[in-house]
Amino acid sequence: MSSSSSSSNAAESIAVAARQAFEASQLVEVGQRDVALGAIRKVLESKREEVLAANKKDMEAAEALAAEGKLSKTLVSRLDLSRPGKYDSMLQGITDVAALPAPTGLVTFAKELGPGLDLYRVTCPVGVLLVIFEARPEVVVNIAALAIKSGNAAILKGGKESIHTATLLSSLIGEALSTTSIPSTFIQSVSTRSEISSLLAQDKYIDLVMPRGGNELVRSIQNNTRIPVMGHADGICAVYVDESAKEEKAVRVVVESKIDYMAACNSAETLLIHSSLLDTLWPRIASALFSHNVCLRCDPSTLSAIKDHPDTSRLATASSETDYHTEFLGPTLAVKTVGSVSEAIKHINSHSSHHTDSIITEDESAMSAWCRGLDSANCFVNASTRFADGTRYGLGTEVGISTGKTHARGPVGLDGLVIYKYMMRSKTEGGSLIADHEKGEGKYTHKDLPREQPPF
Structure with a gap:
């Protein structure tokens, strides 16, 4: 053989x-x-x-x-x-x-189809x-x-x-x-x-x-x-710092998202900065990242804004388009300037792995746009991307993270790990036939039933 x-x-x-x-x-x-x-x-x-x-x-x-x-x-x-x-x-x-x-064994749908005929949808392995x-x-x-x-x-x-x-x-x-x-x-x-x-x-x-x-x-x-x-294949996660972001909040979330455990699939790999922050908040965030020896791959605007920082020559270089599609899994972060929350969403939807992405903002409309417009399994507001984890979600643990569009995401x-099956029970003396409900005076009632345990 x-x-x-x-x-x-x-x-x-x-x-x-x-x-x-x-x-x-x-x-x-x-x-x-x-x-x-x-x-x-x-x-x-x-x-x-x-x-x-x-x-x-x-x-x-x-x-x-x-x-x-x-x-x-x-x-x-x-x-x-x-x-x-x-x-x-x-x-x-x-x-x-x-x-x-x-x-x-959980009932997610229960309906009386007709007199004496009940249908249940029940979760199963x-x-x-x-x-x-x-x-x-x-x-x-x-x-x-x-x-x-x-x-x-x-x-x-x-x-x-x-x-x-x-x-x-x-x-x-x-x-x-x-x-x-x-x-x-x-x-x-x-x-x-x-x-x-x-x-x-x-x-x-x-x-x-x-x-x-x-x-x-x-x-x-x-x-x-x-x-x-x-x-999921990749964990290309992004953090976007919006124009209304508060300094301390932005620094804390960006830094932890990157450095807490850089080998994790929910570690940040891309940082998007609103153009209005280039000369104010961005240099402070860059300095905080430099203090942890994070190498920055910057677009022209973000690189120019930190050109006078003493660590720039050692830890910052010009980015390439490939950097924004890369899961570094180490002390490297791709940085890019965007002009709006919609531009940030567009960039992430076309460059990320749809795993986990976070916005730092005080603007309620930006928060809403982020969570509605982002095509990612985990959409966060003012929170570290590292929260994307089964144990942290209270799931006990996790079998993995899904970025697909099947019955499970995140x-x-x-x-x-459960799907469902339909269970039907006839309580009529002679059993139930479709003829009982579709011929003569027969009919379907389609009445909702309490979603209790099925009587089997």
Whole structure:
């Protein structure tokens, strides 16, 4: 048997196991999902040192590759589970998800179609998820928690940089599930690229692919599967400082949006400055960014306005058009002058990745125009772009951020992992036929019903 055939067979076995686990889990009482989450947290707490030891192996290998220029420092930063509070935050995410209301079984539409015939639209899991991500090993736990709570089975593939950590975390999750009524194969992981290629062909068993990574990864997946794909390719986020912006507010929001965690997809990569601020507020913002060693790629107007600053020769250069389409993921920021909020919106709609963009303004009409006109998943007013995050939104955690126009946009938490089904019940003695409502004196009543739990 060829290696490709072997890989395809293995992928099909994984996909079939996930589908079977999903189908079996749908008849398990919903409260058992929280029991499973508690079991996972308990195991991960007890195995902390073992997980950190595996993470250390990944870090050592990644740092060696970074030293050779074969891996970006950004990726290495995302890999480290030993950073202060990161492991505890991962565990807390499990608890936070468990505390959220179950997103399934909710009635979103209820109508009496005719006498004795009721129709309900009820939220339900999507099914089997294939989640592909780079570097960050805690994503294994984040996604497992969200998948279990929402009733979705998941197959996970982390980057090769986190293979020791991700493999161990997945194994421990399976160990925990084996003590519960949720099948142990409800969460599975794969480790090779060939397995992913084969899994992308399993549209009979897998319902949704969710990639978390760079543009190249996402585009490759979108071009190589018939399975629906939900995610985002880039995080080209912008902050626009409007003419009515207050100095302290503008400086605080711009600086944090850029420097808080520059490797994040919600870090600002473009700064738009209203032309009336070139000689007043803009130099103060530039100075604040210089103090954090942020390199500025400026258009002629913004560069000229800071030509006398002592750090300009060291940290500021002329921009190119490419800079406004670039996700730098580091201490570089593209800067441009605009003449109005409408011009800022037009620039972002044509240059950004529709992820997260923020306006700094005191003008209510500008705020309204921004939120209505901007075609982005997250539209902020006077707030750091770094707020675009499932945990910060109170979603418990997130499986990723979607910039598409499917049923979920922005940080995808539990609500983004459910779809719905229509449930109909006839309460008439002889059952219901369309003839009962469309022939003779039969008719449809189409009366709204209370949106309570369906009587099944």
